[in-house]
Amino acid sequence: MKIPAILFLAAAPLIFPASLQAKTWKEAGSERSLEGEYSKTEGDQVVILRPNGTTVKIPLAKLTPEDRKFVAEASAAKPAAPEAAAAADTDVFKWETDYEVAKKRAKDEKKDILVDFTGSDWCGWCIKLKKEVFDKPEFQEYAKKHLVMLELDFPRKKQLPAKEKEQNEKLSQEFQIEGFPTILLLKASGREIARTGYQEGGPEKYIEHLKGLK
Numbered sequence: 001m002k003i004p005a006i007l008f009l010a011a012a013p014l015i016f017p018a019s020l021q022a023k024t025w026k027e028a029g030s031e032r033s034l035e036g037e038y039s040k041t042e043g044d045q046v047v048i049l050r051p052n053g054t055t056v057k058i059p060l061a062k063l064t065p066e067d068r069k070f071v072a073e074a075s076a077a078k079p080a081a082p083e084a085a086a087a088a089d090t091d092v093f094k095w096e097t098d099y100e101v102a103k104k105r106a107k108d109e110k111k112d113i114l115v116d117f118t119g120s121d122w123c124g125w126c127i128k129l130k131k132e133v134f135d136k137p138e139f140q141e142y143a144k145k146h147l148v149m150l151e152l153d154f155p156r157k158k159q160l161p162a163k164e165k166e167q168n169e170k171l172s173q174e175f176q177i178e179g180f181p182t183i184l185l186l187k188a189s190g191r192e193i194a195r196t197g198y199q200e201g202g203p204e205k206y207i208e209h210l211k212g213l214k
Helices: 065-080 082-089 099-109 124-134 137-146 162-174 202-213
Strands: 022-026 033-042 045-049 055-059 112-118 147-153 182-186 192-196
Touching: 022 065, 033 055, 033 065, 099 112, 099 147, 112 124, 112 162, 124 137, 124 202, 137 147, 137 202, 147 162, 192 202
Parallel strands: 112 147
Antiparallel strands: 022 033, 033 045, 045 055, 112 182, 182 192
8 A cells, every 4th residue: 555645744853742652653665754653553554643633544564664663562562551541542632534433433432523624724714723723722621521623624735645535525515515614513423513613712712612502
């Protein structure tokens, strides 16, 4: 399976939260790399949590021997405390990009889903909402306890994986999205509770706005 080039960034240092599992992942036989934190292994793929909160999946076979060894050691350590690991997974702010994964998490964690239909690299109001609300610690603390975050992106400058792009376009039609940003609140089943968009006032006001939509 070929790894889309977008997943691997130039090997320039990035500011990244301190973590024992935060590292630079390298593609075997190339100069491409990705900054991220090991999350888990799913079959023959490694799930990496990026600094911006989104996750990507990388085929294990495409990693360097050193990275494969790291994955083997990290995954072997996780079963030692499965209940603690499961609890930790529910207390983290991250953006899912897979709709089915988001629904499963929402069901397991008994949370609603916040869906952000966004044009992350061109839509001014989308960028403003992310900067003023979603990137703020106050909102992220609230989201950890109450929401599963799902980003459905429609970029113009960057290329999404084909499967993700197809999914996003299908969901845009299904939910009849007419502009960006469109924010949906969904039940774990996928049933829409409410929809909104950009709101002024920062994270605290946005949290109260979301609570009023339920």
